[in-house]
Amino acid sequence: MYEKSSSLTWRPLTSEDARAGADLLNAMETVDKIGEKYDEEDTLQELIDPYAELERGSLAAFDGDVMVGYMKTNYKPGAEEVHRIFMDGGVHPDYRRQGIGTVLLKAGVAAAKELHALHHPTLKLVIDARRGEHIAGVAELFRSQGFAPARYYQHLEHPLGHAIPETAIPAGMRIEPWSKKNDEAFRMIRNEAFEDHWGMAPLPANSWASKITNHTFKPEVSFLLRDMTSGAPAGMLVTKYWEADTAATGVRNAHFMFIGTLRDYRKRGVASALIGHALRAAADQDYGRASVHVDSANPTGAFRIYEKAGFTSKRRFVCWALEV
Known part of the structure; x- marks a missing residue:
């Protein structure tokens, strides 16, 4: 060959x-x-x-x-x-x-x-x-x-420390940490919130366990926002952490893998509340940095939300695509 x-x-x-x-x-x-x-x-x-x-x-x-x-x-x-x-x-x-x-x-x-x-x-x-x-x-x-370029993704980073903004939890909602009891709500939000995002497909339960809640998953920095009146979940944030990165850089990085808001709760500050809460939790748990990947053409305006929260772009990735 x-x-x-x-x-x-x-x-x-x-x-x-x-x-x-x-x-x-x-x-x-x-x-x-x-x-x-x-x-x-x-x-x-x-x-x-x-x-x-x-x-x-x-x-x-x-x-x-x-x-x-x-x-x-x-x-x-x-x-x-x-x-x-x-x-x-x-x-x-x-x-x-x-x-x-x-x-x-x-x-x-x-x-x-x-x-x-x-x-x-x-x-x-x-x-x-x-x-x-x-x-x-x-x-x-x-x-x-x-192959041709189909999409561009920004890698954003947040320094934590004093750069964490004050964000309010939307009225009538509460934040709760990940648990085995609400794990399925996290997966449901990921699948429904991202169904209008380019290139995304639903994650079945076995793929969710293999890709997301594996050894790199950090439940103590992963949160759900719930509507207190109806009891329905509104949004979620999933954090992952790679020990090998810390061994190489000396910095503990909390990577926000997914931040999703269900359509009925958008434009109500759900994502900002989750990001602010997770940033403070990461800082309190001795992480030295937070990071996130975002589609440059994200349909929900995610890039602006991250910039407002104090994230800055460090590098860009290209999604190369071949239509067969």
């Missing part, structure tokens, strides 16, 4: 590759600087995703025991009209500009088509991949295979 380095071994990923995968991602971070570090548990969580199907949907290149490149696809369990398959991957800095990335990208497109034919053959297929805008060679690689 790969002519220039006959010494490389190519095979699908397995759950046994968690350590090698973390080593590769951390080597990539030294050059790409997207602000993400991994440990073995982090990569294992991605490898055991129930919608990855590694045998069909992944490929990795090894030089001896060292993983030097990989790609992995994830299909959507539920989709309407368009089935968006997400493709992740990368190449070790020492092995770039040798054609490995092209092999992996072509393999990813082929794998996405196979998974699509198995799970949503009657729908339109779009393959997405998100990469840091600043990473050298990425634009050329994706354009060479027919």
Whole structure:
């Protein structure tokens, strides 16, 4: 498959590759600087995703025991009209500009088509991949295979400390922390609040447990806002934390993974109240920073809400898309 380095071994990923995968991602971070570090548990969580199907949907290149490149696809369990398959991957800095990335990208497109034919053959297929805008060679690689920029995402950060704004809880509502009893309300809000967001699909219960409430989930910095009159949930905020990031930077970062408000409660200060409350909780629990990713074209005006709360943009990511 790969002519220039006959010494490389190519095979699908397995759950046994968690350590090698973390080593590769951390080597990539030294050059790409997207602000993400991994440990073995982090990569294992991605490898055991129930919608990855590694045998069909992944490929990795090894030089001896060292993983030097990989790609992995994830299909959507539920989709309407368009089935968006997400493709992740990368190449070790020492092995770039040798054609490995092209092999992996072509393999990813082929794998996405196979998974699509198995799970949503009657729908339109779009393959997405998100990469840091600043990473050298990425634009050329994706354009060479027919991908085009479809969306831009900002990575925003908040310094905590004295920069936390005072925000009031909307009248008639109360904030409550995550618990096993209200976990399903969190998932329901995520699915309903994001149904009008680009590229989003509902998360079933098993995917919610695998992707969200796993070892990186921080229940003590995750909150639900509830309507006291009806008892109905109005909005939620989910926080995640990666130990490997702290080990590398010395900073504990509270990442706000999801902030969602149900349509009937929008424009009433729900998101601002949740963000302010979570920022104070993070500061009180010795986090040194908070962060969030936001779609630059978010339909609910989220970018303005984060700016008002004291977040500033640090880097931008591009979602590359291929319509098949």
